[in-house]
Amino acid sequence: MAVRHIILLGPPGAGKGTQAKRLEEARGMVQLSTGDMLRDAKSSGTEMGRRVAEIMDKGQLVTDEIVIGLIEEKLNGGGQGNGFGGFIFDGFPRTLPQADALGALMERKGQKLHSVIEMQVDDAALVARITGRYTCGNCGAVYHDVTRPTKVPGTCDVCGSTDMRRRADDTEEALKTRLMEYYKKTSPLIGYYWAKGKLASVDGLAEMDAVAGAIAKVLDKD
Numbered sequence: 001m002a003v004r005h006i007i008l009l010g011p012p013g014a015g016k017g018t019q020a021k022r023l024e025e026a027r028g029m030v031q032l033s034t035g036d037m038l039r040d041a042k043s044s045g046t047e048m049g050r051r052v053a054e055i056m057d058k059g060q061l062v063t064d065e066i067v068i069g070l071i072e073e074k075l076n077g078g079g080q081g082n083g084f085g086g087f088i089f090d091g092f093p094r095t096l097p098q099a100d101a102l103g104a105l106m107e108r109k110g111q112k113l114h115s116v117i118e119m120q121v122d123d124a125a126l127v128a129r130i131t132g133r134y135t136c137g138n139c140g141a142v143y144h145d146v147t148r149p150t151k152v153p154g155t156c157d158v159c160g161s162t163d164m165r166r167r168a169d170d171t172e173e174a175l176k177t178r179l180m181e182y183y184k185k186t187s188p189l190i191g192y193y194w195a196k197g198k199l200a201s202v203d204g205l206a207e208m209d210a211v212a213g214a215i216a217k218v219l220d221k222d
Contacts, residue, residue: 004029004086004219005111007093009189010119011182013130013175014204015211019119020088022212027085027219030074034091037070038062048073067092068101075109086114094186099193115218116193119204119211123179126205131172137163 004027008016020031041049042056048069055062074087093099106113132145138161143150151157154164169178193199202214 003084004114005089005106006086006114006219007089007116007193008119009116009186009193010204011121011123011126012178013126014119014121015208016090016119018208019211019215020090022208023085023088023215026212026216028083029085029088031088031090032071032074032092034067037067037074041070064098064101067098068105071102072105072109075105075111093189096188096192099189113198115200115221116189116198117215117218118190118199118201120201121204126179127172127175129205130170130175133170134164134166136161137165 006029008020010016020029020033023029024031038052038056041052043049043053048066052062052066052070055066071089071092089102093102103113128146129144132147133142134145135142136156136159139156139159141156141158142148143164150164154162156162156164169175190199200218202211202218204211206214
């Protein structure tokens with residue numbers, strides 16, 4: 001199976017994390033989550049890690065330069081052993097300058113971005129999906145008020161726990177704020193990568209298996 005480096009694009013709640021995990025399991029790809037990379041760097045003890053720790057401990061935002069530096073470390077060989085299927089960029093780039101910086105880095109390293117997969121969603125449907133979801137605090141099973149309620153109200157179908165939880169930011173007001181941030185800063189990347197001939201779109205609100213199948217078709221193209 002060929003090595004593919006991809007970007008997953010889409011608003012919060014579109015299912016990017018879920019599909020990234022499936023790609024890791026099915027294709028040996030490695031998810032590069034900005035948050036995870038920063039947390040790992042902070043505890044690594046490296047020079048870059050100390051810079052990240054100092055900035056984060058002060059409550060400041062990590063610069064694009066540092067994030068690109070962390071990605072460069074990954075491109076230099078992290079995780080690229082037997083069965084390695086490529087990198088999934090998740091949460092980066094978020095802006096046009098970041099996209100330019102990532103493109104320059106990959107070109108410098110002789111790497112190629114295979115595709116940018118936009119997970120398209122209808123905003124109203126997305127709000128309904130996110131605001132209705134809840135999880136079991138014990139085993140992590142995911143439910144929804146309308147589409148997948150527990151068989152016994154308030155009791156997990158999997159483990160029987162009654163510890164049902166909702167994310168504090170899974171409210172309509174909070175989600176609309178996050179969507180506005182996405183449309184202001186990140187959605188311009190859709191046109192940017194379309195112009196580069198890299199963009200492919202899938203229905204992010206389809207069933208998970210259908211979304212995974214659509215992504216697989218994109219990845220299997222030459």
